[in-house]
Amino acid sequence: xxxxxxxxxxxxxxxxxxxxxxxxxxxxxxxxxxxxxxxxxxxxxxxxxxxxxxxxxxxxxxxxxxxxxxxxxxxxxxxxxxxxxxxxxxxxxxxxxxxxxxxxxxxxxxxxxxxxxxxxxxxxxxxxxxxxxxxxxxxxxxxxxxxxxxxxxxxxxxxxxxxxxxxxxxxxxxxxxxxxxxxxxxxxxxxxxxxxxxxxxxxxxxxxxxxxxxxxxxxxxxxxxxxxxxxxxxxxxxxxxxxxxxxxxxxxxxxxxxxxxxxxxxxxxxxxxxxxxxxx
Numbered sequence: 029x030x031x032x033x034x035x036x037x038x039x040x041x042x043x044x045x046x047x048x049x050x051x052x053x054x055x056x057x058x059x060x061x062x063x064x065x066x067x068x069x070x071x072x073x074x075x076x077x078x079x080x081x082x083x084x085x086x087x088x089x090x091x092x093x094x095x096x097x098x099x100x101x102x103x104x105x106x107x108x109x110x111x112x113x114x115x116x117x118x119x120x121x122x123x124x125x126x127x128x129x130x131x132x133x134x135x136x137x138x139x140x141x142x143x144x145x146x147x148x149x150x151x152x153x154x155x156x157x158x159x160x161x162x163x164x165x166x167x168x169x170x171x172x173x174x175x176x177x178x179x180x181x182x183x184x185x186x187x188x189x190x191x192x193x194x195x196x197x198x199x200x201x202x203x204x205x206x207x208x209x210x211x212x213x214x215x216x217x218x219x220x221x222x223x224x225x226x227x228x229x230x231x232x233x234x235x236x237x238x239x240x241x242x243x244x245x246x247x248x249x250x251x252x253x254x255x256x257x258x259x260x261x262x263x264x265x266x267x268x269x270x271x272x273x274x275x276x277x278x279x280x281x282x283x284x285x286x287x288x289x290x291x292x293x294x295x296x297x298x299x300x301x302x303x304x305x306x307x308x
Contacts, residue, residue, distance in 0.1 A: 035184075036060040036095030036125070038088065038110055039102035040072055043130060046158045047099065048076065048083075050187040057184075058082045062091045092117035092125070097180065100129040104305065107131050111142040118144045126177050128152055128184070132204065133301035135197055136170040146172045150181045153200055154188065155207050163189030164207040168200055201302055205294035213290070218243065 033056060037044050040063045051057050059082060063069050069085060076083060092098065092114055102110050118124045128150045129139055136151045143149070149170030157163040165185040169178050182191045194200055218239055225235040249260060265271040278284075 032056050032058065033096045033180075034058050034060060034094055036062065036086075036091040036098045038062045038091065038098065038100050038114075039106070040068060041101070042156075043154065043158070044099075044101035045072065045075070046156075046163075047101065047130075047154075047184075047188065048072075050158065050161055051184055052076065052079050052082065053187055054183075058084075060084050060086045060091045060095055062086060062088050088113045089117055093121050095125045097184070098125045098127045100127065100131055102131060104131050104133055104301065107134055107305075108142070111139065115143050118147075124148065126150070126173075126180065128181055130154060132208070133298060134305055135200070135302055136168055137197065138305050140170055140172075148173045148177050150177060151200065152181065152185060153194075153203050153208055154185065156211050158185075158188035161188055164210075165189060165191045166194045166200065166203040166207065167191055168194045168197060201298040202295055204298040205291050208298075209291075209294050214243075 035051065035057050037048060037059065040048065040061050044061075044063075048059060048061075051059070061069075061072065061083060063072070063085065072083070073080070086094070088110075098114070100107070100110060100114075114127070124144050124147055126148045127139070127143065130152045132153070134151070136149055139149055139151070140147055147170065150173055151168040151170070153166040153168075154163050155165075158165070163185075165188065167178065167181055167185070178193065185191050194203060221239055222232070222235050225239075226232060246260070250257065253259065261275070265275055
């Protein structure tokens with residue numbers, strides 16, 4: 029018989045609702061939501077009205093008491109008051125749910141120090157593509173999380189995309205700069221290409237169809253061939269052809285170095301945010 033789990037979600041903004049939307053597809057989950065914004069509660073009730081029997085709105089006290097799994101989906105600036113409230117309720121009820129945090133930049137060590145001793149904890153770094161169930165979700169287990177806890181987190185997030193386990197905490201800052209921020213990089217590059225084709229006189233709707241399918245097809249080719257990027261470039265870029273001309277411009281203006289500087293800058297900012305919280 030399938031085990032049923034009660035998931036509590038603290039904070040149900042864009043990421044929280046994306047998580048809820050996907051997780052509702054697993055009938056073994058029921059949900060408790062703690063959300064202080066009345067307009068967001070109204071939005072959730074309307075958006076998920078067909079699931080109203082599986083969703084209940086509670087204060088943080090009851091949510092901690094009843095949840096098997098507690099998902100923290102608040103902004104980093106709200107994390108301290110939330111952790112304080114959770115710890116008080118854990119101490120009072122003498123029980124602790126598995127805690128999964130998707131708060132950006134907040135390390136497992138920071139969370140563990142402010143919660144109960146030997147708390148079972150998973151840190152998750154999803155990106156915005158979970159909105160269409162094509163997200164990339166990095167998972168880092170805390171010191172006391174078991175294999176079964178990690179597998180349960182994978183079960184939840186696999187409904188939203190692909191998961192990967194990160195072994196070293198410091199690598200989460202690189203993950204943030206890569207897959208966390210990555211959708212914005214891709215959108216920026218696509219926007220730049222669309223602007224270029226517009227200047228050259230191509231219809232916008234046609235440009236969109238061409239570029240979107242080109243990106244999708246290229247990614248499928250790379251995945252199929254284990255990301256052999258240079259092989260693909262050589263197959264497309266014939267000698268003295270159009271592709272070679274474009275690549276020469278990329279090389280002249282050192283596009284690879286620009287991309288490195290951009291990702292490195294995002295990485296350094298992610299590390300700064302982590303440091304700000306960890307030094308408290």
